[in-house]
Amino acid sequence: MIGICKSFGANKVLGGVNLHVRPGEVHALMGENGAGKSTLMNILTGIHRADAGTIMVDGKEVTFKNNKDAEEHGIAFIHQELNIWPNLSVLENLFLMNQPKTRFGTIDFKKMREMAEAKCQEIGIDLPLDEIAGECSVGQQQMTEITRSLMLDAKTVIMDEPTAALTERETDRLFEVMKKLKNKGVSIIYISHRMEEVFANCDTITVMRDGQTISSRPTEETNMDQIVGDMVGRIMSEYYPARTNVPGDEIFRVEGFTQPGVFRDISFNLRKGEILGVAGLMGAGRTEIMRAIFGVDPHESGKLYFEGKEIHIKNPRDAIRHGFGFITENRKTEGLILDFSIERNIALPSEERLAQSHVINDKKEFDFSSELSKRLGVKAQDINLPASTLSGGNQQKVVIAKWVGMHPKLLILDEPTRGIDIGAKKDIYDLMNELTAKGVSIIMVSSELPEVIGMSDRILVIHEGRAAGIVEHKDATQTRIMTLATGGE
Known part of the structure; x- marks a missing residue:
């Protein structure tokens, strides 16, 4: 993404943002809320149109009409806020708008189950396929979203705070899946505020602030204080302020x-x-x-x-x-x-x-x-x-x-x-x-x-x-x- 600009009315949200992601790379995109990360990803996936700038995929300029168009071109977006249909089963949620059909034109539930079980086995998770999604835990709903996106066989997967609702065990499994995808040449754009996760699992860190690209460095060549300084525009030496108050009775x-x-x-x-x-x-x-x-x-x-x-x-x-x-x-x-x-x-x-x-x-x-x-x-x-x-x-x-x-x-x-x-x-x-x-x-x-x-x-x-x-x-x-x-x- 080169020189991406976007305004909503008089509000300028992006002012010439650059993002370069390589094949098989886990690329962290960091910045405070309001820095423009979500808007940039919405432009990449066709939800918004950029006012200026260029998107290149595999060396070719592209413009996506909508997120379905982006998915068909191999770009999947796992949003921070859950996009689950609560009244449908987990299995049905995995195949929204993408159900396999029998030769009679009806939904092929048998094939859906086979595909879902195969993907779950590949990822190493156990999803309750027959449960109503709305009755599942937040963690199970999040894993359903992740699995649904991975079933698209995407070349680029955008993950927006994917571990926020996951248990430690589910988080570890997600990182294992990310490694498998990376080894297959899949690129991952990883949006997270959890520094430990970013430094442990990402190859490159790009920081945005106030709608602009501030820095982009290999993870091994930077540190937490430098990233925080880029994000907030100042050095934040202490993450947790001292507790000076003495509790009473x-x-x-x-x-x-x-x-x-x-x-x-x-x-x-x-x-x-x-x-x-x-x-x-x-x-x-x-x-x-x-x-x-x-x-x-x-x-x-x-x-x-x-x-x-x-x-x-x-x-x-x-x-x-x-x-x-x-x-x-x-x-x-x-x-x-x-x-x-x-x-x-x-x-x-x-x-x-x-x-x-x-x-x-x-x-x-x-x-x-x-x-x-x-x-x-x-x-x-x-x-x-x-x-x-x-x-x-x-x-x-x-x-x-x-x-x-x-x-x-x-x-x-x-x-x-x-x-x-x-x-x-x-x-x-x-x-x-x-x-x-x-x-x-x-x-x-x-x-x-x-x-x-x-x-x-x-x-x-x-x-x-x-x-x-x-x-x-x-x-x-x-x-x-x-x-x-x-x-x-």
């Missing part, structure tokens, strides 16, 4: 929390102004425990104590009344109402404070949401636009803004920085420190161990639905946490 306690088959006998406490990290393998029950505490899901037994008194939370409204906020793992389906404006989404938990005689004050709502939008750095042309128009990272900022705006006493963060660039992560970490300094208590669930260790005062480790132990910040190491998370002493 106990403010929240969970005793014997149990939901049979999901989690059992969970007990822990949380102090005022503390960040309690929650670590564990995917499927250990971390998210389920938090959802039950907030009243989203039921629990059979156990007690909650807040500010010295036993409380009863039967639904999220009860939790909000006690001053609890919950940033959910899945922002699209649970964190936002995508058809609502950015303004309305931010104001939702605070509408009672913004109303006069039960009528919402439009000016108060606008001023309230505008201030929070600016404070969190939401990149949007207009906060009256639907939340669906934002990038994934900016959608996450809107979710955080709406809970910060209600002035919570206790804030549950479930994977708060998933799919967010390094600069925005730093902003969120700073915000967490700012909130705890004001007395807000935070429970943070995260799959990224460096994040858990870097930001937590203490760490609760969950193993197969049980509390395996609590580790103090001074004693926290990845080895110690993973030992507890895998059932070790």
Whole structure:
């Protein structure tokens, strides 16, 4: 891709971007949210048309009319946000718009199954082909997307944050698949904010910032600090700001929390102004425990104590009344109402404070949401636009803004920085420190161990639905946490 330019109205998104990918290369494309990575890939796959510039494939200039055209020319795009048809089976999702037919013109399900099983065996994964996709885990849905794209026998595969929802085992398998594809001459454009993954698996790193190409270097000739500096335009010596706040007395306690088959006998406490990290393998029950505490899901037994008194939370409204906020793992389906404006989404938990005689004050709502939008750095042309128009990272900022705006006493963060660039992560970490300094208590669930260790005062480790132990910040190491998370002493 040479000199690619693109504007949406008066908003210039790309200004002469260059990207050169070789056969059999894993090429990382990095940059903050809003740097233009997704727009560049949308142009490559025919979703958008470039205003200027040239795309060359195998030495020939090409222009794709749409993403189907790009797929037919061997370019597949695995998007960050899942594109799964939830009411269809996993098998049917693998062959969307591409079903083999019998000689009578009907769908050949037998051949579909044979092809799917062969591809799964080649990749080394076990997909529940007959399960309804919407009932599968996020990780299984992500692997379905990846498998579907690989079944196109693409020459170039674009992977946008492919490991964000995968378990460690699934992630390892994905990297094995990438190596197999690379050995066959397939090129992979790998978009990720996870530095460790990029440096371990990519041959070349291209960095974009503000719609321009900043650098492109072989991985072995660069380092993490240099890449971060290229991404944010400044050297970021510390990824995790120092925790200077000293937690106060106990403010929240969970005793014997149990939901049979999901989690059992969970007990822990949380102090005022503390960040309690929650670590564990995917499927250990971390998210389920938090959802039950907030009243989203039921629990059979156990007690909650807040500010010295036993409380009863039967639904999220009860939790909000006690001053609890919950940033959910899945922002699209649970964190936002995508058809609502950015303004309305931010104001939702605070509408009672913004109303006069039960009528919402439009000016108060606008001023309230505008201030929070600016404070969190939401990149949007207009906060009256639907939340669906934002990038994934900016959608996450809107979710955080709406809970910060209600002035919570206790804030549950479930994977708060998933799919967010390094600069925005730093902003969120700073915000967490700012909130705890004001007395807000935070429970943070995260799959990224460096994040858990870097930001937590203490760490609760969950193993197969049980509390395996609590580790103090001074004693926290990845080895110690993973030992507890895998059932070790």
